[in-house]
Amino acid sequence: MKTIILSAIAATILWTGCTTDHVTQKSQYVLDQTSVAEWKGSMPGTFNIGSFDVESEDLQAENGRINSGTFIIPIASIKNFNLPDDLKPQLLGHLQSADFFNVVLFPEATFKITGIAPYAGTDTAAVVGANYLVTGDFTMIGKTNTINFPAKIDVSNDKLLTEAKFKINRTLWGMNYATDPKAEGHYIYSDVDIHLKISGTKK
Template sequence: MKSIILVGAVAAVLAGYKQFNSESSAFQVDKAASKIEWYGATPDHSHIGSFDVTGGIDLSSEGRVKGGEFTIPVASIVDYDLPDPVRQTLLEDLKSANFFNMVKYPETKFKITKVGAYGGVDTSYVADANYLLTGDFTMLGQTHSITFPAHIRTVNDSLVTDAKFNLDRTKWGMKMYSDPKQKLYIYPNVKISLHVKAAKTAKGETAKL
């Protein structure tokens, strides 16, 4: 009985992993329908907002995700929870050398370097995750590898990706207010929630950043 359950679980994972058509394809991110949300917090308050994202995802001839590159413009950052002019004060600080240093580093980038099937059940990640993505994330001139589960599926001929994970900003040198002994302390981990919708490009085209 246990063997039957195990085989069924493996089959379910593989079904999600191979859910796309068999043609090698490129999908272009739909900027208007995509966003990367962020959630940052201190011990007594928090803020939430988002960034725009552009880029593309490539599928293999077997219909599996095989790669992708994405660009996140720092200038696109928005805050959801504060009124003006306090909101603008926060955003200007985040764009400054205290955090993203937008003048010197106007973009962050993510490039997928490894793709695998995901069959875990950790509820801290996005529901129904079927892929495990590893890639190089570049911010503030530094590049480090990150890995996270993602739920990737087709919806009306588009490729839709959802994922949730934590990003330790100090690993990329963003250390402002990261000392717990400081009067103003901001937790190093930023919660990331991404929703990316990508449309299939014309035959022969490649997805553009």
């Protein structure tokens, strides 16, 4: 009888130990108002820079690692940093027109995370300290394309910090305005530089 009791106690301890090791710790994060996607659009000899706000309330982390969620980019939040104040409305109005983002029909762009994997690559264009390769579906102007980019992601002390640098080809989303290299003075490069800076807090 004593042997049976001891065996039962041992089995209970082992079972408890096994289940404790596999407990899943899930968390949800909400982005704060400092989260932005900075952009740079270039043409021969010059460029423009600015930013969009980035929002999200459903970033999911499991055991300290982001694994799902959607970023929302309100197109009307677009800003310009380099032009004089009297010229900014002209540029921003054009960027929101049907030539570019067509904000009347498509007020938001979204990025839905479909995968995050450890990253140990050597992409010199990536942000310093990039530790994950993020893959997702980026929807803009009614079109969706899969993109991926190296990112530095830090989830600790109830805080989420993410930074990434990458390029997107705007023509993949049908943004074909001023893409003819032969049009002197009216040619904009297809690649747009993106610098993502994300900050969030655990719910």
